[in-house]
Amino acid sequence: MVPGIIAVVDDDEAIRVALRSLLRSMGHEVRLFADAFSFLAEATLRPPDCVLTDIQMPGMNGLDLQREIRRTMPGLPVIVITAFPEEAIRRQAMADGALCFLSKPFETAAILHWLAEALGERK
């Protein structure tokens, strides 16, 4: 798999740190963001290759972030992960163009599969 720059947006520090470790062990560069605003502030300057975002976050939630990304950075793949897997939210995320919708706790194999897909698309 081609290494890339992965942004992780999640208000849960434990998940952020764990994902950073996992993705780095695979050779990716990882950027961590505790909320959507700090991600948007940086991503416009230095866009990542793929975004992993949580849904339930204070301030702007994952669905709104995804729409904002569609508007400002079309073509940036978004993987949505949530601990609150509701069908309505899943449908909304997919309709808004998410690459996939994963619920916590997720199979790491699933993340890796979709990540490969996202980075393959990108190249």
Place this chain on the structure above:
Amino acid sequence: MKQAFSLWPSQQSPEALRVPRNVNGKLPPWASGMPTTALRGSRHYFQAAALVLAAAFAGGTSILALPGPGGAGASWRWLALALAGLALLAVFMLVLRLLDRLQRGEARAYAIFERAGVSLWEEDWTAASQAVLALKQQGIHDIQAHFTAHPEQARTLRRKVIIRNVNAFTVQMMGARGPEDFIGPLDRILPDTDQTFVQWLVALANGESVFRSEAHITRPDGSVIDTIFMAELPKSLDGFAHIVVTAIDITDYKAAHARLVAAETELARASRVITVGTLTASLAHEVNSPLAAIVVNAEACLRWMHRPIPDLAEAEAAIARVVNDATRARDVVARTRAFLSNTPRQHRHLDLTEAARDAIMIVERELRGHGVSMHFDADSDLPKVVADQIQIQQVLVNLLLNGAHAMAETPAPRDLTLTLRHVGQDVQVAVRDRGVGIAPEQLARIFQPFHSTRAGGMGMGLAICRNCVEAHGGRLWAESTLGEGSTFHVTLPAAGL
């Protein structure tokens, strides 16, 4: 107007529902009351007649006894006879007037009875009143407790209450052919599922002046209607031969009220379910987040170790995070448990008598459908308990329905008895059925989750009931004799003062 007992829902304040007990050993006033028959009003006629008769008799005999002056004896005798005849005539006239008056009074009373725009029943409660009096004279003063313990005696008495007559309105209300459909023993129309007959006996024993009860009665076509019976109770023993009872059909009202109670209970339960649903969702979120971190960290650890040159520092850091995340998940569970054990239950001082009546009302129709005779007796000094009303009510409803189902195969009478007793520091609830009973080896298992003897049953009822009672600091257990029935006991600690 003192009311002995009523299930009339508008009167459902605890005070109105509490059955007053006359346990002081005094006999009811009617036991020594003066006769109150129609003849009492005409007593002066009898007195006048007796006086005239006595005077005439005295005069007549004294004249007859006197030695006649010479040969005038015969004329004296004639005079005496004439006097006696006059006296007899006067008595005869008085009796005629009395009979006429009685007849006119009776005719008027009958016309009022017959044409009244309300259902009226003339009933003979002599045997019941004598039985109650006999019990009191034997020193049995808690009539309610006595008949709860001996339902068969109440049944016998119910057969001895005789309906003498009903009016035209009753015939129409009951869809009958005529009064003859009702004349006879009360138990023909008052089904065994009726809960109110014993309340009448209690009212009699207490010397109540007015009695009102909600009963259900069987119509000639077999259908059952709910009625309010009301009667002025007599002030003397002889009055029990002619008690006039008013009946009002409240079937529609009761049906509407039952729907209301069911809706309220459902609403309370639904709001609990919503609370539980919200809790479950938040619990899932709280637990799934650290779980996700654990999975990711563990996977990362493996990958760091499986590198061509394993990065042990990274692997160790990942494992340390696993430990942290696991601790966090454990804390979430502990916090949720603490929350669950405090918040959703709404503990307050609860009147179990009231809760039991509510529970009986909720299952009333179902019990009736199973042909169950419900008997209920509560100590009058029952202390309150600190408990969640909905949960305790659910436990009682569950136990009552279990009892009813246990008797589904047994022949009538299907007595289901609920008693509330104050024992030491506890309130003891007992629900006794006369069903098939539970085998000893089954008895230990019925409280296990997913144990069910009923087709379609989840078998969660008794397990949940026991959990709930134990969460209230109480105990729930069962005793049973095969072929005789089972008793489920619940104890709850009485609330401190």
